[in-house]
Amino acid sequence: MPRWKELPAETSHSERQLLVQLRRLKDHSDLSLAALASRTSYSRSSWERYLNGKKPVPRKAVEELARVCGTEPTRLIVLYDVAERARAKAPARGRADEPSSPPRSEQPSSPAQDQEQGQEKGREQTPDQDQDQDHDQDQESASTLASASASASVRPGRTVPLGWTLAVVALAVAVAFGAGLLTARGWDDEAPAEKTGPVAVGAGYLRGQTYKCAVRRQDGELRAGHSDTREMLLDINSTGFDVVEAQCLLREKGFSPGVFDGLYDERTKGAAKKFQHAHHLVIDGIIGPDTWRELRR
Known part of the structure; x- marks a missing residue:
């Protein structure tokens, strides 16, 4: 890689x-x-x-x-x-608006200096200018x-204070x-947040809360009632109902991660690796389409 x-x-x-x-x-x-x-x-x-x-x-x-x-x-x-x-x-x-007059410490440039500066800028242009910009x-x-x-704070007639x-x-x-x-x-696998209690994340999912697993067979596949995905990639620090679904299905298959809180931690990844090994899948601990397919059998 x-x-x-x-x-x-x-x-x-x-x-x-x-x-x-x-x-x-x-x-x-x-x-x-x-x-x-x-x-x-x-x-x-x-x-x-x-x-x-x-x-x-x-x-x-x-x-x-x-x-x-x-x-x-x-x-x-x-x-x-x-x-x-x-x-x-x-x-x-x-x-940004340009000042109406140059600073006191600067002297106006002569026409010859302006021409020289323009030539230097022209020589600096490259085919990759768009990328540089x-x-x-x-x-x-x-x-x-x-x-x-x-x-904006010094424009004539300006009524809104700079602080605002x-x-x-x-x-x-x-x-x-x-x-x-x-x-x-x-x-965000760089700075995972501490679990200080249930925290609302979205779509009804609360981070830090434990969910129930009620696995049943529906339309020829196992479902725990939290998500119907078969493709979502799950790895360390993934969160949400997709993770709860995977944790419940791992327990149903005999590889319980021990927690059902929707946080893909090391325990869940370890359970996924054991499941992948038992079903002759790529043992990377990442739940993707192939692992989902075996979990829902």
């Missing part, structure tokens, strides 16, 4: 969550970048830029990657939408936001960050 490059430091939290899941999905499929290029509408170099955070990944690319890897794309699309909204809230580069926009978004706010402007901007950033954190909490 290839070792991924470190994502750029300026990558936003929501964008990082999306890329972590896309990388994991690609690794689990054992497909190379060249193989992805042959099965999708995007070239190998495009996939390299997308998965390494050099350019934002398009929505269509997210859907095609999920299709090629044989998984349901809904959760990936949710992560994409959160990242897209965060990008949309970031101020565009160069929109995408990279620069992320780095400069914070400074652009500060400049725009400061400029900054407060509104900070609130918008906090809301976007919080939405991404709540949506992708189940996949």
